[in-house]
Amino acid sequence: MIQEKKPVLESQITESSYAGKELEEKIIQAVELLISFRKQRDEMQIERDNAIKEVNRFRKLVQDDADEYCIKNFFSISFSDIIEATRNFDPSSKIGEGKFGSVYKGIIHHVKVAIKMLPACGSFSDSDFQHKAESLSRVRHPNLVTLIGICSESRSLAYEFLENGNLEDHLACCKKSRPLHWQHRIRIAVEICSALIFVHANDPCIVHGNLRPTNILLDAKFVSKISDFGVHLLISQTENSNNDDPEASIYVDPEYIDNGQFTVESDVYSFGVILLRLLTARPALGIVRDVKCALESGNLGSVLDSSAGDWPIEQAELLAYLALSCCEKDPLNRPNMLSEVWPTIEPMRDICKPHSDLNTSSQGSKGQKRIPPHFVCPIFQDVMEDPHIAADGYTYEGDAIKGWLYSGHDTSPMTNLKLDTCDLIPNYALYRAIQEWQQQF
Numbered sequence: 001m002i003q004e005k006k007p008v009l010e011s012q013i014t015e016s017s018y019a020g021k022e023l024e025e026k027i028i029q030a031v032e033l034l035i036s037f038r039k040q041r042d043e044m045q046i047e048r049d050n051a052i053k054e055v056n057r058f059r060k061l062v063q064d065d066a067d068e069y070c071i072k073n074f075f076s077i078s079f080s081d082i083i084e085a086t087r088n089f090d091p092s093s094k095i096g097e098g099k100f101g102s103v104y105k106g107i108i109h110h111v112k113v114a115i116k117m118l119p120a121c122g123s124f125s126d127s128d129f130q131h132k133a134e135s136l137s138r139v140r141h142p143n144l145v146t147l148i149g150i151c152s153e154s155r156s157l158a159y160e161f162l163e164n165g166n167l168e169d170h171l172a173c174c175k176k177s178r179p180l181h182w183q184h185r186i187r188i189a190v191e192i193c194s195a196l197i198f199v200h201a202n203d204p205c206i207v208h209g210n211l212r213p214t215n216i217l218l219d220a221k222f223v224s225k226i227s228d229f230g231v232h233l234l235i236s237q238t239e240n241s242n243n244d245d246p247e248a249s250i251y252v253d254p255e256y257i258d259n260g261q262f263t264v265e266s267d268v269y270s271f272g273v274i275l276l277r278l279l280t281a282r283p284a285l286g287i288v289r290d291v292k293c294a295l296e297s298g299n300l301g302s303v304l305d306s307s308a309g310d311w312p313i314e315q316a317e318l319l320a321y322l323a324l325s326c327c328e329k330d331p332l333n334r335p336n337m338l339s340e341v342w343p344t345i346e347p348m349r350d351i352c353k354p355h356s357d358l359n360t361s362s363q364g365s366k367g368q369k370r371i372p373p374h375f376v377c378p379i380f381q382d383v384m385e386d387p388h389i390a391a392d393g394y395t396y397e398g399d400a401i402k403g404w405l406y407s408g409h410d411t412s413p414m415t416n417l418k419l420d421t422c423d424l425i426p427n428y429a430l431y432r433a434i435q436e437w438q439q440q441f
């Protein structure tokens, strides 16, 4: 019996010894593969570490460049410069009067500026004031009026000068201001929203706290910019509480009146009242009630400002409801700027022509200059003011690409491919080229 099974067993032994050898070889191969994978992993880790170092070095370069850019574009002004620019505070140089003091126009270091005189006797030292103002000047956005210099001695702030005055004058059609077309108004709403999202996301968060149409200024192309943001940080508490303008109080969050604290929701409230003013141009007093009544009776058209042209009723209603929700008494019931207001109003930009097409005839001649195509934002189709490079290598207007990304896109607006990163890098070279080109006209 055993003799009979012997050949079978022997062949099985031989087979298993082959199988054993095969397994051994496979194990050796697997170990070799493992060693080579480990080697590759180590090499890749080194590559990754080097790439991180490179990215950090690049980020630092960009940051240094940004700091240098801000420093170069921010200057300390002597009191004698202020006196010269305002022609010794000549009334003819005065362009406005706010709750903190007068505003003059003038030219400093060849730059046209608006000089805001703050109360001289603040509770901050000159260096504290300088430091705070410099930090504010670094917060830049195309829809914020840029603070370009200060005089600590006289507590003066020099801002970029905006040619088309404030939004209040355009809504009230005073000081020879013309009514704005509804397309302008919707764009202005989108721009204010974008700037507010930006300052609220700043670290530390900046709440405007005094948002109203006199603080929304329009540049030569009718692009709107919020002025005075952060000014309350440069003024002592007592000076800050000095607000006896009844018109201004209509824009103030009722919650602030109760607890004395400005919050992000306070700006949402003021934004709501501004939106109602853009729609109706009615006096701010009673505007919430009037628009509510008109909506309830299904007759929003009766309160819309007809001097703005034929409002698209669907969008106007959407804006009116949005504005009313911003004006809710309880801050918790107000919408979030980024997640609720922006997605509602940003798409409306599509029905508005670019600012340049809406300009009045006085800007007509500017349309004749040939615009280098790379100066034009692929999204806004307008000359860029704040060009930023995205991960797809294309340069866009900062506001446009931020809006694109904030609204949840992670693809390139040009190639439709997924972006490796949502990081944006300011394109200073292009910015300077555009500035130089614009100065030729």
Ligand SMILES: Nc1ncnc2c1ncn2[C@@H]1O[C@H](COP(=O)(O)OP(=O)(O)OP(=O)(O)O)[C@@H](O)[C@H]1O
Binding pocket: 095, 096, 097, 098, 099, 100, 101, 102, 103, 113, 114, 116, 145, 159, 160, 161, 162, 163, 165, 166, 210, 214, 215, 217, 227, 228, 248
């Ligand atoms: N950078 C600027 N460019 C052009 N005009 C400006 C500029 N800054 C201010 N002005 C003009 O001066 C006016 C007064 O400005 P200011 O900010 O002092 O006061 P306000 O906005 O009327 O009120 P508040 O003191 O509540 O801010 C503005 O409404 C605007 O017409």
